[in-house]
Amino acid sequence: MKLSDVATIKTNYPEADFWIVRRGSLKTVGLPSYEFNPESIGIKVTRTDLVMSRYLYYCLLHLHSSGMWEPLATGSLSLVNIKVSDVRNIALIPR
Numbered sequence: 001m002k003l004s005d006v007a008t009i010k011t012n013y014p015e016a017d018f019w020i021v022r023r024g025s026l027k028t029v030g031l032p033s034y035e036f037n038p039e040s041i042g043i044k045v046t047r048t049d050l051v052m053s054r055y056l057y058y059c060l061l062h063l064h065s066s067g068m069w070e071p072l073a074t075g076s077l078s079l080v081n082i083k084v085s086d087v088r089n090i091a092l093i094p095r
Contacts, residue, residue: 001091003056005047005092006046007045007056008042008043008044009042009084010041012039013041015042015044017044017056018032018043019033022081023079026073032064041082041087043087069086072086
């Protein structure tokens with residue numbers, strides 16, 4: 001099961017439950033936030049029977065602190081970005 005199976009994920013999404021930094025440094029890209037930014041990737045949980053938005057926020061915070069986004073980030077040395085498809089394809093249940 002992927003994140004896209006339980007949530008709507010897109011940029012410029014003010015109705016989202018929280019957002020992930022899409023563009024920044026290697027240390028900030030992928031960091032979840034409760035502050036709306038049109039450039040960030042918004043995540044709105046649609047399957048509340050499977051996962052709660054606050055729990056998912058903390059899961060993504062853990063992925064960020066684990067360095068998950070660093071190998072996926074593309075761009076120059078000082079400014080990198082992640083793709084919406086990278087976020088959509090996060091596996092919620094490892095196979």
